[in-house]
Amino acid sequence: xxxxxxxxxxxxxxxxxxxxxxxxxxxxxxxxxxxxxxxxxxxxxxxxxxxxxxxxxxxxxxxxxxxxxxxxxxxxxxxxxxxxxxxxxxxxxxxxxxxxxxxxxxxxxxxxxxxxxxxxxxxxxxxxxxxxxxxxxxxxxxxxxxxxxxxxxxxxxxxxxxxxxxxxxxx
Numbered sequence: 295x296x297x298x299x300x301x302x303x304x305x306x307x308x309x310x311x312x313x314x315x316x317x318x319x320x321x322x323x324x325x326x327x328x329x330x331x332x333x334x335x336x337x338x339x340x341x342x343x344x345x346x347x348x349x350x351x352x353x354x355x356x357x358x359x360x361x362x363x364x365x366x367x368x369x370x371x372x373x374x375x376x377x378x379x380x381x382x383x384x385x386x387x388x389x390x391x392x393x394x395x396x397x398x399x400x401x402x403x404x405x406x407x408x409x410x411x412x413x414x415x416x417x418x419x420x421x422x423x424x425x426x427x428x429x430x431x432x433x434x435x436x437x438x439x440x441x442x443x444x445x446x447x448x449x450x451x452x453x454x455x456x457x458x459x460x461x462x463x464x465x
Contacts, residue, residue: 301335306342309335313345322352343371347381354392362389376422380430383415387437394440394447402446409447413437 301309309332316325329346332339350365365385372378390408393401416437419430441447 298331298334301331303335306332306336306339310339310342310345313342313349317345317349317352320352322349325349325352338371338373340373340377343368344377344381347372347385351385351388354388355395358389358392358396376419376424379415379419379422380433383412383419383430383433386412386415387433390437390440394444400450402444402448403450405444406441406447406449409437409441 309328313325313328313332316322316328326346326349329342329349332342333346336342347365347368350361350368353361362385369378369382369385372381386408390405390412393405393408413434416430416434420428420434423430
């Protein structure tokens, strides 16, 4: 194992700023690594946590399970109530889209549940949004269109439990 080199505390703002270009270049692992370096020096740095969260969601297409679990953990560290609700919706929405791209058994049902989870979070975020901030409503509308435009994105069928037949034979 290599001993990682630490950022100087005064390098935190520049380090955090270097993560975004890697996300934009579709290099989320590099962005994640930079965010980890910033957080090692400045634990709880809100900008680095948000960038880390976004870098993790960028990885959903390759490694949904681990990245989703980690993203949900990062959400708990975001202090601003509106931001936490908004990013909770974003994580669920991006996970839903990943399920849709992957396809497979029940992917439409899983995508539906995750999209509805996102919509619920966006509704809560919209109620907390600063005046003039319609981001949560825009994301909610995107989710609604995703469901409306995909006929296989539906709730899972409800399984009925029927009583077992009495198999006794009376003599």
